[in-house]
Amino acid sequence: MYIDTFPTAAATLPQMLSGNTALVIDVFRATSTMTTALANGASQILPAATVSEARQLAADLTPGSYLLGGERKAVLIPGFDLDNSPRAYGEDLVKAKTIVFTTSNGTKAIRRATTAQNLFLAAFLNARAAAKLAAETKRDVFLVCAGTNDKFSLDDAVCAGLLIEHLTSLKPRARLSDFSLALHQLYLAHRHKLAQLMAKASHHRRLLDLNLKDDITYCLQQDIFNLVPLWDGSKIISP
Amino acid sequence: MYIDTFPTAAATLPQMLSGNTALVIDVFRATSTMTTALANGASQILPAATVSEARQLAADLTPGSYLLGGERKAVLIPGFDLDNSPRAYGEDLVKAKTIVFTTSNGTKAIRRATTAQNLFLAAFLNARAAAKLAAETKRDVFLVCAGTNDKFSLDDAVCAGLLIEHLTSLKPRARLSDFSLALHQLYLAHRHKLAQLMAKASHHRRLLDLNLKDDITYCLQQDIFNLVPLWDGSKIISP
Secondary structure (H helix, E strand, O other): OEEEEEEEOOOOOOOHHHEEEEEOOOOOOOHHHHHHHHHHOOOEEEEOOHHHHHHHHHHHHOOOOOEEEOOOEOOOOOOOOOOOOOOHOOOOHHHOOOEEEEEEOHHHHHHOOEEEEEEEEEOHHHHHHHHHHHHHOOOOEEEEEEEOOOOOHHHHHOOOOOOHHHHHHHOOOOEEEEHHHHHHHHHHHHOOOHHHHHOOOHHHHHHHOOOHHHHOOOOOOOOOOOOOEEOOOOOOOOO | OEEEEEOOOOOOOOOHHHHOOEEEEOOHHHHHHHHHHHHOOOOOEEEOOOHHHHHHHHHOOOOOOOOEEEOOOOOOOOOOEEEHHHHHOHHHHHHHHEEEEEOHHHHHHHHHHHOOOOOEEOHHHHHHHHHHHHHHHHEEEEEOOEEEEEOHHHHHHHHHHHHHHHHHOOOOOEEEEEHHHHHHHHHHHHHHHHHHHOOOOOOHHHHHHHHHHHHHHHHHHOOOOOOOOOOOOOOOOEE
16 A cells, blocks of 8 residues: 655645545644534535535525635635534534535645545544545545645644555555655654644634634544545535 | 645745745755755856756856756766756865756756745755745745656655754744644654654655665765755855
8 A cells, every 4th residue: 555645635636536536634624524414414525615605506495494604715605504613513514514615725635636536534533434435445645735825734734744644554554755754754753742832833723813723623633533534526425 | 934834846836935935845856966066166056946947957057166066766867967966066066166957856946936025945854944035035935845747746845844943942933834833743753763753654665665774874964064045046056
């Protein structure tokens, strides 16, 4: 098994994913939020690349059966039901609902990774389960960090390092690309002080400026879910 | 001062360098070799993007006044005088000579960075001097890692981490991009065991396969030169 990592959605090469397994990571907050929504009973998630595409997807659904969720510039999109806070996707709201979802980085990364044979969503919240599922595919694994506005984002990169730690524990003979190796070493060097490292990340600072400290704390919890969202060719579901 | 880092020549955004300072890094081996050539008395280096461009540049020079140097796939180019081994550029050969130079990654990175206000070449061999010169420009500093065939290369990335350590020592209030921060932390976590970390790099393994262990040992020496090659708009010279 070979493990490679893309630093951003824009840098992801869809042709390399063909026949392989992709783990899309957007810690703050898209993959954390989608994992939470499915864990709380949402029936499916339709990722849209743009706000207008999200509205078009919703127009074909029965009123009352869906919620519009996501963000632009980290805040609620006008006319949408939910923003991109995982804590907003409680069971009372999302159970049995379709979520039409668009975010600045995470949903773009998913759309770029749909060439993969297997496409799973990963975050700290489900890292161990996501790595296990990816290892079981017996394909090469590509970690697709969403990044922030086409820039490398420390939160996604450290989560990639954690996933590589789990993957190499499960598959000790896996070969790592240099970038995977660097992120693995970065994670190992900071595993007991992740919060301090994360506090230096630019995206982290931006969320703090928006009073979203509770979202950060929530998203940095490890393995509170065994659920790994998967793209089935047309939607994101719980396996 | 803001410090950002590009992972490869291809990922380098020339427009971001405009008005700023670029440090181009290709540890194995282009910037190590060019620094050595100038330290040994070469008068100037003309970086060519392609082999045919190198031959065209040479055709305009007086026979005997220049040497053709560089590599493709890490070995000597047919008809060239010198390969890309820094140990080949001894004073006996290069003194007062023009070096027309083309490599797979390093010279491409330089060509992509010529939009910078100040363009310097850096390697482990001259890291402290290169960081000092960059800090003195009082501009934002962009570390341009050449990478290997458009892939992130651990050797360049760790050298970037060392340069960031020197830069932040000189300018403690410098702001780091997330990628710069990650490489700085990677360097700090491995500063006392760099050789072991480097031994895992893919480029390192490839050079070993070519019996170039002595080049690796040479290129990983820190601060044996105070010379920092600079691009003056048409050629690379010693300041």
